Amino acid sequence: MSIMEIIGSFLVIVGSIFLFLGALGIYRMPDLYSRLQAGTKATTLGAMSVILGVGFWEPDWFLKLLVLVVFIGYSNPLSSHAMARAMFKKKIFPWTKEGGVDAYKEVIEPTGEKQES
Amino acid sequence: MNSQPTHLQPLSTQTKVSRFLMNWLLLTIVWIGFTGTFDLHELLTGIVVAGILSFMAIRIFTCCDLALLAPKKLFYLGKFIVVFLVALVKSNFDMARRVLSPALPINPGVVKFKSQLKSNFAKMVLANAITLTPGTLSIDVIDDTFYIHWIDVKSADPEVAFKEIAEDFENLLIKIF
Secondary structure: OHHHHHHHHHHHHHHHHHHHHHHHHHHHHOOHHHHOOOOOOOOHHHHHHHHHHHHHHHHHHHHHHHHHHHHHHHHHHHHHHHHHHHHHHOOOOOEEEEOOHHHEEHHOHHHHHHOOO | OOOOOOOHHHOOOOHHHHHHHHHHHHHHHHHHHHHHOHHHHHHHHHHHOOOOOOOHOOOOOOOOOHHHHHHHHHHHHHHHHHHHHHHHHHHHHHHHHHHOOOOOOOEEEEEEEEEOOOOHHHHHHHHHHOOOOEEEEEEEEOOOOOOOOOOOOOOHHHHHHHHOOOHHHHHHHHOOO
């Protein structure tokens, strides 16, 4: 095995571990938003790492894969943000502990004067 | 909210040309990345296609103009990418720690803070960066107020939250955009 293959395998393994942890996080977290958090972060780094690992195996593809990594890096948080916002607009509010803060609830359901947006 | 969406506001010729050239450059780089070759024919096709596309998309691709190529800004852009990658790795370990510990140490909530960033693109980059940093997920941006879902709320005070979550990124982004 060459050095490149070792680095590639290492990155792929690390990526798969993070993807697994993301799945576990989706299973264990209490509400949609926390699940989304676990999902987003783990899939971003996991997918990036796996793709880069493949890039080390096949150096010819490296530039292409780099473009893909950049694309994942900004499309993944965008999609999770869109989902979180859509859930809030549907009035699904996050689970909080006793006395937790929820600053966005006031925007969706104004308590005092009615806001128009 | 502005009366007109950003992509409908009138632009000066200078902005247009500058933006067009920058988009051309970026698209050409993406083309080279995808074809993976510096062969003359491929390169020429790419340059022509990228030119046509960026001409058509002057009002849509509003991210950056030639000012971004100043060495100082490029330096801060590089620094931003490094800070961002470190935060991304940290956030994954943070998440792994929370997920794997049996007690599930979370205290979720939504906090808000104000940002000083002006341009829409800079706000988008900040929101994306926040989503990928430890324990935070941006939910909405209304004008200059960011609403952030925080998995371990340390303080509901906007200023403290801003310091904890966004200060590093914002300081760099102000210098870039």
